[in-house]
Amino acid sequence: MKLVIIVGSVREGRFGPSVASWFAAQAGEHFDLDVLDLAEISLPSALPSNAMALRDVTGRPAEMRALAARLDAADAFVVVTPEYNHSFPASLKHLIDWHFTQWQAKPIGFVSYGGHGGGLRSVEQLRLVFAELHAATVRETVSFDRHWEKFGADGLLIDATGPNAAAKVLLDHLAWWAQALAEARAVRPYEAGAA
Template sequence: MTDTINVVLIYGSARDGRYCDTVAKWARAQILAHKAFSLDIVDPAELAIPLRMSRNESGDLDLLKERIGTADAFVIVTPEYNHGYPAALKHLIDSVYGEWQAKPVAFVSYGAASGGLRAVEQLRQVFAELHIASMRNTVSFANVWEQFDEQGRLHAPDRPEKSMGMMLAQLQWWAVALKNARLHTPYDLVAT
């Protein structure tokens, strides 16, 4: 199959003054450099999703489900907060269910000393519950504010670009394989 792969890039931080904008902008450019991918961006700071998770769904929630449902693959750009990932990201993840299933996810993480790796390992557990395949390779920025200049350019781009290229190659492989598999056999026949 040679169809375009619809990648949804999801922001992990909804904090005022967040560094997520810088990291996500870099990730966005890397994804768009791949001819195989088209891109949608989901930002929890721009979504009105009710915290009470009422059954009376808001317009934003319906639209979010549609955008996750039409995706073929996900890239999460997440910081680490207190050895975990932000609550805004968890709320976004929990607001959708079946639309996530049988698709791949990849992670770009950042933070202080850990580079967000603990947040990523926790996200793997969450996405396993949602029937999502998480990519083995990741891109991680430790002490992130030292990695980018004021224009959002990396001081040393080679290694992160190489890591991102490998991770996106894995994401593409899984996205194509799972898209074909979903077409052949709807996953909700086996998901419970």
């Protein structure tokens, strides 16, 4: 099973990569990994005028088709997201909106971080967005409130015991959904329009 870990923040001096690299180390035992760092990709700021164009990537430039192929290859996603003004970053929404079939009938887990809320407001909002895209979000989350108290200056967790245990629960459930939905898609391709 392939897991695409999406690093959602692109801010200068961002903390996201520290969280993502810790999580990737946990996830490697459960999945083949592809870490998609949104700071390393570029998408046009304007979405196409026709929503159907979001469903067919064949006319896109090679770099965009390669990005869509990475998302297509995923059996599961984990979104690593901070919280900006009680929501998730625009960079993440832009990636989501540029794609459609890539999310469908696949499980999505969340690892969040931020101030007092630990990014959980971002996660709750992302669940609504992904429901619109026919994705299945996993209940369990890993959340770091006040992450600057939990990671050292070296970018590593000071005490990894609790987070590692939470990551395992998330990954166990994500792996179940990834397998189940991959089998279901193979038997009966998912159609977004189907009842």
